[in-house]
Amino acid sequence: MNIGEAADATGVTAKMIRHYEQIGLIREAGRTGAGYRTYGPKDLSTLSFIRRSRDLGFSIAQIRDLLTLWQDRARASGDVKRIAGAHIDEMKQKMRLLQEMVHTLEHLSAHCHGDDRPDCPILEQLATGKAEDGCC
Amino acid sequence: MNIGEAADATGVTAKMIRHYEQIGLIREAGRTGAGYRTYGPKDLSTLSFIRRSRDLGFSIAQIRDLLTLWQDRARASGDVKRIAGAHIDEMKQKMRLLQEMVHTLEHLSAHCHGDDRPDCPILEQLATGKAEDGCC
DNA sequence: CGTGCACCTTCCCATCATGTCAAGGTCAAG
DNA sequence: CTTGACCTTGACATGATGGGAAGGTGCACG
Numbered sequence: 001m002n003i004g005e006a007a008d009a010t011g012v013t014a015k016m017i018r019h020y021e022q023i024g025l026i027r028e029a030g031r032t033g034a035g036y037r038t039y040g041p042k043d044l045s046t047l048s049f050i051r052r053s054r055d056l057g058f059s060i061a062q063i064r065d066l067l068t069l070w071q072d073r074a075r076a077s078g079d080v081k082r083i084a085g086a087h088i089d090e091m092k093q094k095m096r097l098l099q100e101m102v103h104t105l106e107h108l109s110a111h112c113h114g115d116d117r118p119d120c121p122i123l124e125q126l127a128t129g130k131a132e133d134g135c136c
Numbered sequence: 137m138n139i140g141e142a143a144d145a146t147g148v149t150a151k152m153i154r155h156y157e158q159i160g161l162i163r164e165a166g167r168t169g170a171g172y173r174t175y176g177p178k179d180l181s182t183l184s185f186i187r188r189s190r191d192l193g194f195s196i197a198q199i200r201d202l203l204t205l206w207q208d209r210a211r212a213s214g215d216v217k218r219i220a221g222a223h224i225d226e227m228k229q230k231m232r233l234l235q236e237m238v239h240t241l242e243h244l245s246a247h248c249h250g251d252d253r254p255d256c257p258i259l260e261q262l263a264t265g266k267a268e269d270g271c272c
Numbered sequence: 273c274g275t276g277c278a279c280c281t282t283c284c285c286a287t288c289a290t291g292t293c294a295a296g297g298t299c300a301a302g
Numbered sequence: 303c304t305t306g307a308c309c310t311t312g313a314c315a316t317g318a319t320g321g322g323a324a325g326g327t328g329c330a331c332g
Contacts, residue, residue, distance in 0.1 A: 004279065014280085015320070034327055036280055045263065052262045057237045060317075070259050080258050081250035088241050091234045098227045098234075101193045105224050114217035122216050123206050126188045127181065140308065150309085152290070170298055172309055196288075273332100280327065291315080298309065 003029070006039040010047035017047065025050070025064060058087055139165070142175040146183035153183065161186070161200060194223055 007014040017037075020026045026046055029037035039047075049070065053063045065083055069075045111121045111132060121132045143150040153173075156162045162182055165173035175183075185206065189199045198219055205211045205219075247257045247268060257268045 002280075013319085016318080018282095019319080032327095034280080036327075048265065049262050052265055054318090055237075056241055056262075057234070066259070066262065070263060073254060075254045075256070075259075076252045077248050077254060077256035077258075078250045078252065080256045081245055081248045084241055084245045084248075084258050088238055088245065091238050091241075095231050095234045095238070098193070098231045101191075102224055102227050102231070105192055105220055105227075109217055109220045109224065112213050112217045112220075114214040116212045116214065118209060118211045118213060120211070120213035120216045122213075122220050123202070123211075126185050126192075126202065127206060129184065129188055138309075149290080151292090154311090155289080168298095170309080172298080190289090275330105275332090277330095278328085281325080282323105284321105284323085286321080287317105287319085289316100293314085294312090296310080299307085300305100301307105302303100302305085 001039040001044075003037045003039065006044060006047060009044055011051045012047045020047075020050065023060070025060060025067070056087075057091060058083075062087060137175040137180075139173045139175065142180060142183060145180055147187050148183045156183075156186065159196070161196060161203070192223075193227060194219075198223060 001009075003014045003017055006012075007017060012020075017026075017029075021028055021037075026043070029039055029043065032038055046067070049067065050063055053066055058066065062083055066080065069080050069083075105122075108122045108125050113119075125131060137145075139150045139153055142148075143153060148156075153162075153165075157164055157173075162179070165175055165179065168174055182203070185203065186199055189202055194202065201219055202216065205216050241258075244258045244261050249255075261267060
C-alpha cells in the first residue's frame with residue numbers, strides 16, 4: 001500500500017505520515033525497490049489511532065505515550081486515564097481562558113453602538129485599560 | 137526611554153517590541169547615538185494597546201486593523217465592533233470544539249476503571265473508533 | 273514502444289507568537 | 303578601569319501543518 005492510499009484510508013495526510021516517521025512517532029515504513037514507502041494493516045491501525053487521538057486534541061507527546069501504552073499488553077489502564085485526565089484539564093483551562101476573553105469582549109461590544117460614529121468603548125478599553133464610566 | 141523600560145512599563149517583552157517593529161506593527165523607534173531604541177509616551181500607549189489586545193486574544197492581523205482604526209479619528213465604531221464580533225465568533229467556535237473533545241474524552245474516561253488492569257475503553261476507542269458495546 | 277499523468281521521493285520554506293542563546297557594543301556606578 | 307546591567311543583531315527552536323520545487327516511478331492508453 002502506497003503512502004497516498006494509506007493517507008486516504010486513515011485520514012492522515014501523506015505529508016504528516018512522513019513527518020510522523022521523521023520524528024519517530026511511527027516506525028520507518030518498508031520501501032519498494034524504487035524507494036516508495038509501503039504500509040500494511042498494522043501501520044494503518046497505528047495511523048488511524050494517531051488520527052483519532054489528534055481529533056481528540058492530544059499533543060504529539062501525549063500520543064507518543066498513548067501509543068506506547070497501546071502496544072504494551074501489560075499496561076495499567078490507570079496510566080491511560082491519567083494522560084486523558086491531564087489532557088481534559090488542559091482543555092478545560094483553555095476553555096476558561098477563552099470564556100473570560102469572550103465575556104469581556106462581549107461586554108464591551110454590547111456597549112458599542114456600532115454605527116458610523118467614531119466613539120467606541122472597545123477601543124477605549126484597549127487604549128486606556130479602564131472600563132467605561134458608570135458601567136455596571 | 138529604553139526598550140527595557142518600555143517593556144517593563146507596558147508588559148510587552150523587549151523581544152516582542154523589536155519583533156513588532158520588524159513586522160511593521162509599530163513604527164520604527166527612534167535611536168540614540170549608540171543605536172539604542174528610544175520610546176516616548178505615545179509609543180508606550182501603542183504598546184499597551186497591543187498588550188491589551190493580545191490579552192483579549194486578538195491576532196496580530198486583527199490588532200493591525202484595530203490600531204489603524206484607533207488612530208483614525210474618522211473611524212466608524214461599527215468597523216471596530218465587526219472585528220470584535222468576528223473574534224468573538226472565532227473564540228466561541230474554538231470553545232465548541234474543545235467542549236466536544238472534553239465531552240467525548242470525559243465520557244470515555246468515566247468508563248475506564250483506571251487501575252492496574254490493562255483493559256481500557258479509551259485505548260479501545262482510539263484503536264477502533266467504536267464506542268464500547270452497550271454504552272448509553 | 274512512447275507519451276502523459278498521477279503519484280512518489282527529498283528538501284526547503286512558511287505559518288504564529290514567543291523564547292533562548294550567543295557574540296559583541298554601551299552605559300553608569302564604584 | 304572594571305564590573306554588571308543593559309542594549310544591539312542574528313540565528314535557531316517551538317508544534318503541527320501546509321506549500322512548493324525538482325526530479326524519479328508506475329501505469330494505462332494509443
